[in-house]
Amino acid sequence: MAKFLRHLFVCTNEREPGDPRGSCTARGSAAVLEALKEKAHAAGLKRIVRVNRAGCLDQCARGVTVVVYPEAVWYGGVTPADVDEIVERHLVHGEPVRRLEIPAKDLTGKEPPPGFGSGGTPEGGTE
C-alpha cells in the first residue's frame, strides 16, 4: 500500500454555547465533513485521499476550516456548497480552490527562528 495522496482534516471543535469565538461545529463543520467524505468516495478517491475530523485547527475566526496535506493548503469558511469544487478541482485535478484559501498572513502559525530545524535550538515561542 502507500501513503495517502492527500489527507484532509476538518475542524470539528466544539465550545460552550455563548463562547464569543463560536466554533467550527457551531458553524456547520459536521455537514462539510460528511459531504467531503461522501463526494471523495463517489469520485473514486477511497484510500487515495482520506478525510478526517480534527480538533481545533486554531483558525476560528475564518469559519469552518479544512487543511489539505501534504500541500498545506488552508481553506476557511467552507460550506457544503463548496465541496464539489474542492473535490473536483483540488482532490482530482490537484488545483487548490484559491477563492477559499486563508491568506498566509492570516494563519496563526509562527515562523520558526532562523536556523531552526537544521540543527539549531529553538528560541522564544514560550508565550
Next chain:
Amino acid sequence: MAKFLRHLFVCTNEREPGDPRGSCTARGSAAVLEALKEKAHAAGLKRIVRVNRAGCLDQCARGVTVVVYPEAVWYGGVTPADVDEIVERHLVHGEPVRRLEIPAKDLTGKEPPPGFGSGGTPEGGTE
C-alpha cells in the same frame, strides 16, 4: 503569521468495547496526545508546531498512530515514553524517528492510477 512548520495528528478514535480491532483510544492515545502537546510547548514550539487530535487514521493494527505533515511521516505504536524523542529529534531537529515509522508497504493508502492529479480522470478505487 504563517503556516505551521509541522502539524501532528494523533488518532483518538474510539470503538465499542469488544470490537476486535480495538482502537487508538483503548491503546492510550489520549496520553500520547497530551504528552506531545505539553512537550512541544515546553520545547518552545507553540504555534510553530501544532498537535491535534484526529478521527480514525486507518492504521489500527499498528497501535497508537501519529502522522506528521507536511513530511507525511507515519508513526505507529507510539507510547508516552516515545514522545521526548519525537519532539527533540523530529520536531526540533527535523529528523524522523525511524524506529517508530510504519513502513510504507504497511500503510493503507492506495496508489492513484497513472496520470492521476495531472488532469487525468481517476479510475477504479470505488471498492
